[in-house]
Amino acid sequence: MERFSYHRPSGLDEAVRAVGPHGKFIAGGTNLVDLMKYDVERPNRLVDVARIPGLDRIEPLPDGGLRIGALVSNSALAYDERVQRDYPLLSRAILSGASPQLRNAATTGGNLLQRTRCYYFYDAGTPCNKREPGTGCPARTGRNRIHAILGTSEHCIATHPSDMCVALAALEAVVRVSGPGGERAIPMAEFHRLPGDRPEIDTTLAPDEIVTAVDLPAPRFPRHFTYLKLRDRLSYAFALVSVAVGLEMEGETVRDARIALGGVAHKPWRVPAAEALLRGRTAGKEAFGEAAAALLQGARGFGDNDFKIELARRAINRALAQAAAGKPQSVADKRIA
Known part of the structure; x- marks a missing residue:
């Protein structure tokens, strides 16, 4: 150090x-x-920003949403009564990640900014474009079981590790930041970036800007939702594939949908066109299969992670079925429902 x-x-x-x-x-x-x-x-x-006053609060917004301060711990957020009632998708996603000890210490702002768990990124003795631009990406031809299948580039195939961020993407949250130029709001879809030719840059946040809060829109999907996380072991582990789904249902018909994937790309993965395919359709295998195909269009494996493509397809179908039925994946019992 x-x-x-x-x-x-x-x-x-x-x-x-x-x-x-x-x-x-x-x-x-x-x-x-x-x-x-x-x-x-x-x-x-x-x-050390941990004691800056006012950033550890969860406060209502005029439009019925919530503002989550950047210093709100993951545990406090997941167990907040308003979040559990109005944004259960977010609560379930947070409780699917890390361990209780880590959730007690980790903050909302820090969760947004956590970095990849790529083997090569963490090993300072190996090349890594994300750690040292221009040195190469050995994951492309090396051990890449946990790596990305979507949005990759020749410079990087790392994945974003957060569970919370996948739910925030599906909920269309907005990240509020502050810097020398003042305050600005960044839609969740624009906060993280794909690697392109600058994989060392994870977000659209400027180096001298700080996350102050995350705004949740007015409550949606309080009943028809799920967060499905597939991992190597049922205890503390990062996602191989995760799926956050929120549906608005009228009987058996899908009126609106939001789907975000984790563990498959450099950022939480959303394809609005895939969500549009579900609107006005009867919930079922045909519609779900078309949405899954649209979400995974262009997916590519690199050897060890080829299995992720089929795993993701099945996970999307299962998650959509859970959400449509109003039977979300259990956090306590992690076996797939």
Whole structure:
């Protein structure tokens, strides 16, 4: 671990001024500290934002939605009564990730910014375009069982690891950030980016901007939803494939749909055209199969992860069936319903 200075600001403006071009904001530290220990991240300054007042609240919005402060812990968010009642998809997704100890420390803002769990990214002794641009992507021809099948580039096939972000994508949340230029709002669909030729850049956040909150729109999908997570073991593990689904149903007819995939791309994966295929259709295998095909159009494996394409297709169909029936995947019993 490299030497670094430590600063604890009293407010947002001070935090933004203090971070500098090579500094990092830290709150729970559940990802950043690991990366520093592995010599992957080498900030010259840590700016501790964990005690900035006002960012640890969940507050109602005028339109009926909720504003989630960036310092709200994953546990507090998942177990909040309003979230469990109005946004159960988000609660289930958070409870599907990490361990209770990590959820108690991890924050909403930090979850948005966590980095890939690619083997090569974490191993400072191997090349990695995400860690050191221009050195190559050995995952393309190496061990790539957990890697992306959608939105990849010749420079990177890493995946985004968050469960919470997949649900936020399906719910069409908005990320609020603050920086020297003031405040701005970034739709969840635009917050994370695909690797392209700059895989070292994970988000559209500027280096001197800080996440302050996440806004949830007015409640949707309180009954017909599911978060289905497929992983190597039922205990703490990252998703091979996950599916967040929210449906508006009228009898057996799908009136509206939102679907987001995790574990398959550099960002939570949404295809609005696939959702449109479900509108006005009878919930069933035919419609679900067409939506799955549209979501996975262009999917490509790299050897070890070829199985993910079929796994994702089946997961999408199963998740849509669960949501349509109003029988979401259980968090307590992780066996597939």
